[in-house]
Amino acid sequence: MDKRLALMAQRGLTLPELTRKEIRKTGIFCRATLQVVYQQQCRQWALRGEESGGAVASIGHYVGFCGVDGQPLAWMQRVQNFMPNGVHAVLIGPEFCRVELYRYENTYDVLITRHSLSGPQGARPHVESGIVFFRRAGTLATELWGKDSAFRGGALPRFLKRNGEDELPPEAFIDSLLKITEAVCCLGCKHAHLLEFGSAASRRELQVTA
Numbered sequence: 001m002d003k004r005l006a007l008m009a010q011r012g013l014t015l016p017e018l019t020r021k022e023i024r025k026t027g028i029f030c031r032a033t034l035q036v037v038y039q040q041q042c043r044q045w046a047l048r049g050e051e052s053g054g055a056v057a058s059i060g061h062y063v064g065f066c067g068v069d070g071q072p073l074a075w076m077q078r079v080q081n082f083m084p085n086g087v088h089a090v091l092i093g094p095e096f097c098r099v100e101l102y103r104y105e106n107t108y109d110v111l112i113t114r115h116s117l118s119g120p121q122g123a124r125p126h127v128e129s130g131i132v133f134f135r136r137a138g139t140l141a142t143e144l145w146g147k148d149s150a151f152r153g154g155a156l157p158r159f160l161k162r163n164g165e166d167e168l169p170p171e172a173f174i175d176s177l178l179k180i181t182e183a184v185c186c187l188g189c190k191h192a193h194l195l196e197f198g199s200a201a202s203r204r205e206l207q208v209t210a
Contacts, residue, residue, distance in 0.1 A: 001131070009129040010034075012063065012100050013111045019104075023061055028054055028085040030061040032100055034115060034127060037092065045117055045125050048092050051075070051195050053183065054085030057145055060103035060184025064194030065091045068114055070172030074198020084188035089195040097132060099176050099194065103184040108138040108157040112173055133169045135159035144185035152182040 001009070008014055012032025015023075023030070030053035037048045053062030067073050073096060075089035095116035102109045112132040119125030138157030142148040148155075156177055159167040169177055176194055183193035 005131060005134075006129075008111065008134070009113050009131050010127065012098070012113075013102055013109055015102060015109075023059060026056045026059055026085070027083070028056070028059065028061050029087065030054075030063050030100075031087070032063045032098065034098070036117065036125065036127060038124075039092075046092050046094055047096065047115055047117060047127065048090065049096070049098060050087050051089045051091065051192050052087045054189030055103070055145055055184050055187050056085075057187065058105055060101070060145070060186075062180055062183040062189075062193070063098060063100045064176070064180050064183065064192070065096050065098055066173070066176045066194055068095055068097055068116075070097070070170070070174075070176055072175075072194065072196050075192060075195040078192070078197075080190070084190050088189070088192040091195055097173070097176075099173070099180050101177075101180045101184050106140055106143070108140060108159075108181070108184070109136045110134065110138060110157070110159070110169070110177070112169070112176075133173065135167050140181070144182065145187055149185075152185060153178055156181055 031050050035048040051064045076092045077090040079087045098113050100111045111134050114130050116128050117125040118128045138159040140157040142155050144152050161167045179193045
């Protein structure tokens, strides 16, 4: 993997600075960065990620998470905020996949990456990251944020190879891609689209009132 792709696997989609400025102007807050955290009670290291993002009519940007097998995961902490298009939930675990999607009108960029911890016993580990699926300039004519909102959850962008043939995502991640496609078309988003409610032992709820 070349340096550009390796950096993207770690940090998330690379977008031009002008694009990032425009996203900030809309008020969409989307953080793809992962953290290594230490859990004192069980004396182990873990990965921490924040499901975040949302959409306005012209732009959507969202980061969510699923298992390495593509199956849904339960959040550790739910975040409810007065401001939309921000952090929705927190995930902590030893390994998982990050799913990121950026939309400008009907054009989509997608990045699915797998993350785990690696290192000698007792020492602070480092994050092993790899790309599962990455394509730019996918298209979806359906306006899921507007007149075609009834189709949310059932439509995917179409991604093409350089030769014009379809580039199909791994089958195990189709459900996550359907959910995150809905997320980048969710205007004023205030809820998690990928992480789900789990057992009381596996999550804590946090309400942010200001």
